[in-house]
Amino acid sequence: MKKSFFLFFFIITFSLFSQIRLTDVNFEFKKNNDYHQLTTNVNPITSEIFTFASDKESIFGARFNSSVFFSDSLTIKKPNEYNFLLGSSFLENNNPILYWATKNYEEIIGIEFDFENRVTKTIELNVNLKEAFIFNEFSEKGTYYFLIEDKESKAIQLISLKGKTIQKNTLDFSKYNFKDDKQNKTTISDLLKEYGLTKIEKKGFNSFEAGTSKLKYYLHNDTLIFTLDHVTTKTQVLELNLSTFEVNESVFLQNTTEKNIKQSNSLLVNNYLFQLKSNKDIFQIQILDYTNKNLINSYTIDKINPSPFKNSTFYSQTSNSSPRKLKNTKKFINKTSNTKIGALIYNYNGNYIATFGGSKDIRRNSDLLLGVGLAMTSVAAGYNGFDYDTFSGDLVIQNTTFEVVLNSSFEETENNEPLFIDKINQFTSNNKNIRYEHYFPFDNYYILCHYDKKNKAIVLTKFQDGIQ
Known part of the structure; x- marks a missing residue:
């Protein structure tokens, strides 16, 4: 689908100014692409950026400070049976927590990443969505939401996960x-x-x-x-x-x-x-x-x-x-x-x-x-x-x-x-080694997070609207 608008020739003319590589961190996905997942979340309070990558065997977490400099990383063994990375939110201590689910959403757990003390903690969450019809799920301002219909009561509910806190509200x-x-x-x-x-x-x-x-x-x-x-x-x-x-x-x-x-x-x-x-x-x-x-x-x-x-x-x-x-x-x-x-x-x-x-x-x-x-x-x-x-x-x-x-x-x-999305489209189409790319707003610009297959690294790149 053609997302770009009018000024592709501007992108070519100013391609040298289209992106700024902010930082990267070494990481290698193990084989079996079916298990590869990459997600990024920004702490709305501290403006720290947290990127998490997982394959069949392990979970890798990287922390970047508010100036988008690499701060620290942690690698842990992936828990058995929890193969679906839903998203993340943040605890009151500003530690990120990753939410993982089993195949049928019967069980959901949270994994807290404590980068300061270099430890993680698994948190059992009392959420079972096996018997629910899930309309959508999304995150906003550090909270992860499920919009569901309870199959038994037929009521529409909004379930929110914020850190360890679970809230269920019938709409x-x-x-x-x-x-x-x-x-x-x-x-x-x-x-x-x-x-x-x-x-x-x-x-x-x-x-x-x-x-x-x-x-x-x-x-x-x-x-x-x-x-x-x-x-x-x-x-x-x-x-x-x-x-x-x-x-x-x-x-x-x-x-x-x-x-x-x-x-x-x-x-x-x-x-x-x-x-x-x-x-x-x-x-x-x-x-x-x-x-x-x-x-x-x-x-x-x-x-x-x-x-x-x-x-x-x-x-x-x-x-x-x-x-x-x-x-x-x-x-x-x-x-x-x-x-x-x-x-x-x-x-x-x-x-x-x-x-x-x-x-x-x-x-x-x-x-x-x-x-x-x-x-x-x-x-x-x-x-x-x-x-x-x-x-x-x-x-x-x-x-x-x-x-x-x-x-x-x-x-x-x-x-x-030119617009930032035009530059991202050009950048990704011209780089065959890019995998699992996604972008997010940060400050007054956008950051593209992707995996560099050739250099085996997770890369954060800056893009802005206009001629930069």
């Missing part, structure tokens, strides 16, 4: 009405099971496919925000206070002037809600103030008139192939009318750099032709049991999108500098 959605896409009464549990739940990161980039998800969640300060866009008439918003665990609802109605809307969606960015809708004739964007629901700006793309975005080009891209330019708005409308529409938006230097469009799963023509050819050959040979689906090719993603830069008033403008 009450009973006073709110939920309907499916056919306007039949349903429950939020059924909706979560049908559509899944996608996390939208507040900082950094999200994939365009994440932006097309119908049910999303956002972490904003001490509030967990759910947005439901499975019906075309509205965006239903549920705000969960992570201190009181109270749930409040807001509803943002879609503009009803257009009829026969086939698709709709939304994306929450800072304090603005971008609402999208489309049918066979139009693709519409409206930007609302999240606090008062006032309309800030709106744009409509139709088949007849030129695009309101004069600096944008429509593209269609299948899997990782080169993007194909579309001639006009009619082509764009035709291709997006039968897709899951969505948006990818990044706020940089007061501007909103956005991708709008649609996504769908397709089978490549070459795979389809191969399947037809094999089927015909099979029939000609007198064999009628040919399984066409087996040879019809795997599904791949096709995105039909355009990119635009909006200023603080949500009017089209220009961006003249």
Whole structure:
């Protein structure tokens, strides 16, 4: 999927200034890649960075101080049966604690890393999720969360692990009405099971496919925000206070002037809600103030008139192939009318750099032709049991999108500098020895953590927006 935006040529021109290697630590993964895991967490109080790597036999932990200098490391034997590294949080003494689970989540333990005294401690946690339906799990500000449905009571619960403390809270959605896409009464549990739940990161980039998800969640300060866009008439918003665990609802109605809307969606960015809708004739964007629901700006793309975005080009891209330019708005409308529409938006230097469009799963023509050819050959040979689906090719993603830069008033403008994600993409694509890479915000920049297969080291590299 093409994550980059406008200025790839800038990245090439300024490639020497694209990244700064901050630090590294020697480490070698043992064989059997199935057991390799690498994760990083930042202590929100001390700003220390902790990176943990594990293979089939051992767990390696490295500590970096707030200036991103290597401080210390510890290696321990991996506990038997606990093969799934869930994540980490921090104890009151600021020591990191790693959470490990058995295959079926029947048992979860914590391993405290005490770098000062060079010891570790295993902590048994009274959490058994074998009989739970896990909707999602995530970490925020040093706490690890599970959003689940208890299979026996059918109640939705939010379980939090913070150090050794386990808190279970039942979430009450009973006073709110939920309907499916056919306007039949349903429950939020059924909706979560049908559509899944996608996390939208507040900082950094999200994939365009994440932006097309119908049910999303956002972490904003001490509030967990759910947005439901499975019906075309509205965006239903549920705000969960992570201190009181109270749930409040807001509803943002879609503009009803257009009829026969086939698709709709939304994306929450800072304090603005971008609402999208489309049918066979139009693709519409409206930007609302999240606090008062006032309309800030709106744009409509139709088949007849030129695009309101004069600096944008429509593209269609299948899997990782080169993007194909579309001639006009009619082509764009035709291709997006039968897709899951969505948006990818990044706020940089007061501007909103956005991708709008649609996504769908397709089978490549070459795979389809191969399947037809094999089927015909099979029939000609007198064999009628040919399984066409087996040879019809795997599904791949096709995105039909355009990119635009909006200023603080949500009017089209220009961006003249490359973004950190472009630099990371270039860096990783040009380095074949990179493994298990992930990035995270730190201070006013981003750090890419990865394993260098050639040099057998865990490396932290700095990336920033703009020409650096």
